[in-house]
Amino acid sequence: MPRLQIMDTTIRDGQQSLWATRMQIGDMLPILPKMDRVGYWAIEAWGGATFDSCLRFLDENPWERLRAIKANTPNTPLAMLSRGQNLVGYKHYSREIVNRFIGAAHRNGIEVFRVFDALNDIRNVVDNAEAIKEHGGLFEGAISYTISPVHTLDSYLEYGQQLKDLGADTIAIKDMAGMLTPYRAERMVKAFNEEIGLPVHIHCHYVGGMAPANILKAAEAGVAVADTAHAPLAFGNSHPAVEMIVAALKESRYDTDLDLDLLFEISEYWEEMRKRGHYKRGVSSLIHMQVYSHQVPGGMMSNLISQLEVQKAADRLPEVMAEIPKVRAEVGYPPLVTPMSQIVGTQAVFNVLTGKRWSVISKEMKDYVCGYYGKAPGHMDKEIVAKVAGDTEILDPAVAPGTLVTTTYDEVANEIGDLAHSEEDVLMYALFPNEARTYLSKHRVSEKVDFMLEQESSGTKEDDYVDINQIRELVRVAEESGVGEIVVEEEGVRIAVRMPGQGAPVAASAPAAPVAQAAPAAAAAPAPAEEVPTRPAAWKPVIAPMVGTYYEAPAPGEPPFVKVGDEVAAGETLCIVEAMKLMNEIAAEEMGTVREVCLSDATPVEYGTVLFYVEPHDPTPGV
Helix, strand or coil: CCCCEEEECHHHHHHHHHCCCCCCHHHHHHHHHHHCCCCCCEEEEEECCHHHHHHHHHCCCHHHHHHHHHHHCCCCCEEEEECHHHCCCCCCCCHHHHHHHHHHHHHCCEEEEEECCCCCCHHHCHHHHHHHHHHCCEEEEEEECCCECCECHHHHHHHHHHHHHCCCCEEEEEECCCCCCHHHHHHHHHHHHHHCCCCEEEEECCCCCCHHHHHHHHHHHCCCEEEEECHHHCCCCCCCEHHHHHHHCCCCCCCCCCCHHHHHHHHHHHHHHHHHHCCCCCCCCHHHHCHHHHCCCHHHHHHHHHHHHHCCCHHHHHHHHHHHHHHHHHCCCCCCCCCHHHHHHHHHHHHHHHCCCCCCEEHHHHHHHCCCCCCCCCCCCHHHHHHHHCCCCCCCCCCCHHHHCCCCHHHHHHHHHHHCCCHHHHHHHHHCHHHHHHHHHHCCCCHHHHHHHHHHHCCCCCCCCCCHHHHHHHHHHHHHHCCCEEEEEECCEEEEEECCCCCCCCCCCCCCCCCCCCCCCCCCECCCCCCCCCCCCCCEEEECCCCEEEECCCCCCCCCCCCCCCEECCCCEEEEEEECCEEEEEECCCCEEEEEECCCCCEEECCCCEEEEEEECCCCCCC
């Protein structure tokens, strides 16, 4: 029996689970050479939510991040997580974009590609698999583990065989919700070893606390690799601590042979980073433990609490928790993993807050029910399907959703134009157009500075900490202020940032321009107050059922759903309110005529904000 091998998840899934994916490249670089000495099977360093978080929140280029990580870990394979046809985004991409993205990821340092589909629909994995094999990567097919009447050991084995037929090198049991139990883990690993015959990799989030026991029983059953994170980024919604697993297996035939003292040295660094960033430790509360009852993943739980707080309805969490299993059953028991956890959870929130089940339905839920995300694992409730789909065409089950996307690389390249200087830039734009355009526009003049930072940081030692993030902030100040050079001296260290093409440098004594303060967020439209009646009594208000942003049209540049004077049918879409990152269609409750549109496009709204006044065709006389 070979020793258990370890994949480290600290800088990808660990920080995504506990630090909201806010770890910056400067936080990683000093410790990476030491992590490279450990002897991990791989370091999971990229993919998942880290790609768009670099652009949305960190002002970093995700491709540069990958190259910098690889430069500092030359002896350890790097792994990434792909969401199948969604890659690292939230919608399907074309076969050509998938192929080019996988090729670019491999070229920039990724060797292990873990690919999952939220529905375990093999059709959403095919393009990834073919691209990985073509470009020479290791294809790890992942099974999204969950519990339901339709998710059985036989169904998982069938999917595992489909992954093997696509050329998978390893099989991952992806327990994203922390619902796997030790003896079930043992049975699954034994069955996969006997019937599929590929190395098995176990991925268990800690959540309720069974993950360490799962790994021990899986090791006894012959699992090849297990996922762990360093202690400061372990536990809670993250993974078991590597130090715990390594110590537990000492003097057994599954001994990892990893240096526990070295692991603790690395964790001391991450603990300092945790304190510096004011991040909380991963902990398991009672509500985490209850995952074995309510089956809601810890990360999804955090999102639900946040959503309800925004809606000023935190006290209704128990009702939402009771609603989630109902919604999940009605739509065919999808595994609660991105994006299905968000789609199902948000629908449950709407059902509870509106008091009318399925009266507000997100575009994403409609697309899922109509088959545009893939095949549902189980049968859907026919009445719910009819209500959600409405007049929308339901995709023929024989048609793979990914084949409907035909966007070519050349089309995307022409669209972004000379802002893109590489294939990686074009792919960044293909996946996240708005964020990529903003980033590339801002950084057109700072390429040399970013390159110098990367070169300088590669020589940074963990014992001689230099805050690379602070240097990047200086670059940002220089960009925004237009000065040619900024010099900072602190505790004997002198840092000079000189912008290319800015003319003569500014004297070192000149004060740096202050960082521009972010403009305050637009105030949300207030909830309606008592008004002097100035409208006919027959006009009925259509109000926002949630806090969010009002949009009058299905997409920018398109005509509005309705305008004053339009006649609308019951159930016809009037507008969209974006809430909880989903686009939620607000429909007319009855036939009538739109008499007033109360808001301009992209206006923030509160619960109860009046959106329209509609006059019913058979109005009830006012009292």
